[in-house]
Amino acid sequence: MPTEAKALKSMKAQERRWQAEDDARTLARVNTITEDPARLKRAQTQATRMQKDAEKEANSLRKVSGGKPRLTNSTPPKPKIKSPAKRGSVPKKVIKKAVKSVSAKRKGKK
Numbered sequence: 001m002p003t004e005a006k007a008l009k010s011m012k013a014q015e016r017r018w019q020a021e022d023d024a025r026t027l028a029r030v031n032t033i034t035e036d037p038a039r040l041k042r043a044q045t046q047a048t049r050m051q052k053d054a055e056k057e058a059n060s061l062r063k064v065s066g067g068k069p070r071l072t073n074s075t076p077p078k079p080k081i082k083s084p085a086k087r088g089s090v091p092k093k094v095i096k097k098a099v100k101s102v103s104a105k106r107k108g109k110k
Contacts, residue, residue, distance in 0.1 A: 033039050062068065
């Protein structure tokens with residue numbers, strides 16, 4: 001067993017070293033791309049295309065799974081804000097701050 005533990009520890013250390021080398025290469029590529037405006041623009045355009053393709057595939061999977069598909073390039077619906085359950089459930093400090101903010105905006109418009 002002790003030799004297996006040593007081997008496992010050695011494998012983990014090797015994996016971390018390989019990961020660090022790969023990360024260093026990735027960061028070097030990032031620098032190369034960001035220093036070339038035309039290349040960066042092409043990469044951003046391609047990322048947009050890839051995002052649209054991924055959204056189409058996700059919609060197909062949602063249909064298969066019984067979920068509702070989202071429209072491409074649409075923003076998710078905003079959550080509905082529930083009104084307080086009972087009167088007085090909103091702290092007075094919050095109300096006063098909101099009233100001050102609205103009053104200040106109205107005074108600035110006049």
